[in-house]
Amino acid sequence: MAHILSVFRPQPFLALLGRRNPTFHKMFMDSRAREIFRAAVEAVQPDRVVRQSLERKNDSVIIDGCTFTLRHNLHLVGFGKAVLGMAAEVERILGDHLINGVISVPHGIQQTLQQHGKSHLLLKKDSRIKVMEGAKHNLPDEDSQKAAEEIKQLTSELSEKDLLLVLISGGGSALLPAPIPPISLHEKLDVTRRFAAAGATIQELNKVRRALSLLKGGGLAHHAHPAQVVSLILSDVIGDPLDLIASGPTVTCEVWPEEVLSILDRYKLLNSMPASVMKVLARQGPRWKDIKEDSGSTGEALNVVIGSNTIALTCAGRRAQELGFRSVVLSPGVCGDVRLVSRLYGLLARFACSREEPSPEIAAEVLRLGPEVGVESWDLCRTMQVLGEGRNEGWGATCLLAGGEPTVELTGKGRGGRNQELALRVGVELRGLELPPQGPVFLSGGTDGQDGPTEAAGAVTDGGLYDEAQAQGLDINSVLIDNDSYTFFSRLSAAQRLLVPGLTCTNVMDVHVLLIPAIPIEIS
Numbered sequence: 001m002a003h004i005l006s007v008f009r010p011q012p013f014l015a016l017l018g019r020r021n022p023t024f025h026k027m028f029m030d031s032r033a034r035e036i037f038r039a040a041v042e043a044v045q046p047d048r049v050v051r052q053s054l055e056r057k058n059d060s061v062i063i064d065g066c067t068f069t070l071r072h073n074l075h076l077v078g079f080g081k082a083v084l085g086m087a088a089e090v091e092r093i094l095g096d097h098l099i100n101g102v103i104s105v106p107h108g109i110q111q112t113l114q115q116h117g118k119s120h121l122l123l124k125k126d127s128r129i130k131v132m133e134g135a136k137h138n139l140p141d142e143d144s145q146k147a148a149e150e151i152k153q154l155t156s157e158l159s160e161k162d163l164l165l166v167l168i169s170g171g172g173s174a175l176l177p178a179p180i181p182p183i184s185l186h187e188k189l190d191v192t193r194r195f196a197a198a199g200a201t202i203q204e205l206n207k208v209r210r211a212l213s214l215l216k217g218g219g220l221a222h223h224a225h226p227a228q229v230v231s232l233i234l235s236d237v238i239g240d241p242l243d244l245i246a247s248g249p250t251v252t253c254e255v256w257p258e259e260v261l262s263i264l265d266r267y268k269l270l271n272s273m274p275a276s277v278m279k280v281l282a283r284q285g286p287r288w289k290d291i292k293e294d295s296g297s298t299g300e301a302l303n304v305v306i307g308s309n310t311i312a313l314t315c316a317g318r319r320a321q322e323l324g325f326r327s328v329v330l331s332p333g334v335c336g337d338v339r340l341v342s343r344l345y346g347l348l349a350r351f352a353c354s355r356e357e358p359s360p361e362i363a364a365e366v367l368r369l370g371p372e373v374g375v376e377s378w379d380l381c382r383t384m385q386v387l388g389e390g391r392n393e394g395w396g397a398t399c400l401l402a403g404g405e406p407t408v409e410l411t412g413k414g415r416g417g418r419n420q421e422l423a424l425r426v427g428v429e430l431r432g433l434e435l436p437p438q439g440p441v442f443l444s445g446g447t448d449g450q451d452g453p454t455e456a457a458g459a460v461t462d463g464g465l466y467d468e469a470q471a472q473g474l475d476i477n478s479v480l481i482d483n484d485s486y487t488f489f490s491r492l493s494a495a496q497r498l499l500v501p502g503l504t505c506t507n508v509m510d511v512h513v514l515l516i517p518a519i520p521i522e523i524s
Ligand SMILES: Nc1ncnc2c1ncn2[C@@H]1O[C@H](COP(=O)(O)OP(=O)(O)OP(=O)(O)O)[C@@H](O)[C@H]1O
Pocket: 138, 170, 171, 236, 407, 408, 409, 410, 413, 414, 415, 416, 417, 418, 421, 446, 448, 450, 451, 452, 453, 483, 484, 485, 507
């Protein structure tokens, strides 16, 4: 007679208990998924990433293997949503050599940090760093323009004896607006808004931004010449492209007007651009001619990525292992439509959970779909191999991790975000996999703690979602049509499935966690 045996490798005792009771199992897996997400966010806290990247040795500091001498010659500028906490840590480590600094941070952030008991991310009372708040709703405004002017002023006064530390994180573009005259701030804001509304990617938007800005695309580094410039970067763009994160203010890059014009054309914005924008794009000659005529500078800076989605996933994987899961990182570059992304996770879950050999059609569809959502075939094969081993050899529960930034095509007027909508769609894809022994659990969360214009970061779902919603009179299909995932999760089961970590003070895009329970193996 064939016996069914579940093999758990280092699974804790509680997991065994959970297998006897579906409700307990659900709560157990749900709490595990949340804990793994927490570990991802923890790994990229602004103070932590700065601490790990700066090694202080008497009167010098080592960054990315390069030694810089400190002689009361340190200056600091920064812009981005996570920069306040980064600056606070720099102040703690190098404050005795710091002369001055200016940082441009989101409106209201100091008060919010105080209210959330995160005073370790705030500067000292007598700090030499000036904090300037601006860019309401993540859009350039007069306040952030003033901050950009002060940052420009500070950097322009530096000499070859000085060391400039530049702190950069997501949201930096809107916090450092310096439109090239005659473009006005209002025109720049208008261009940014229209681009976002037209569905342009952040890569496209930032290629346009750096062509229209005095400080982006390497402009800041040129202003700082001849000082030594080191940038510490918390990346919120897929692939960590230095020239595009916050529009690359310390990465010298050639601007090709033709490329910018073709992007404008792609979104049918070319004919409606203000005359000032067209005038700037039509200008010939080297980019920084007017700024440093006599410097002969290349404007080279040391640019170091100190926090990223990859780092968050690696630490999340480590935590998953501590919790008894076998972990596999699919990719930190998941993008594209949430519908396709949810389909991919649904297929991978089916692949992992089938008792028999999964049909070759599943693997073929995974390989077809992956590249459409930014996942390489190699990564899909590697991941399916791990999932296959888990199924065939009874390796115990598995944690599949991925990250990136999928997109939602908005068709309705509801409240939601891409993480909540993805979690909802994956829950639907997992339908049928909730049957005994117990099914997979999926979490999608924005590492900044905020998913779209909602107070949640994401949600946790499983194959029981559909029936649970029906039993409570909630119609998933109309929720999806109306992009109303936040309202849905707020109403469902007393909002238990929502992920609400509050302000996280960091941002390395989104993290996806798919927990696959141990598959019982048959022993004859
Ligand atoms: N009702 C909704 N349902 C689903 N997605 C939505 C909804 N409303 C907005 N979104 C999506 O939320 C995204 C904006 O969310 P968010 O504010 O978290 O932006 P972000 O790109 O992550 O910004 P940042 O990089 O600054 O954190 C957009 O991709 C938008 O399509």
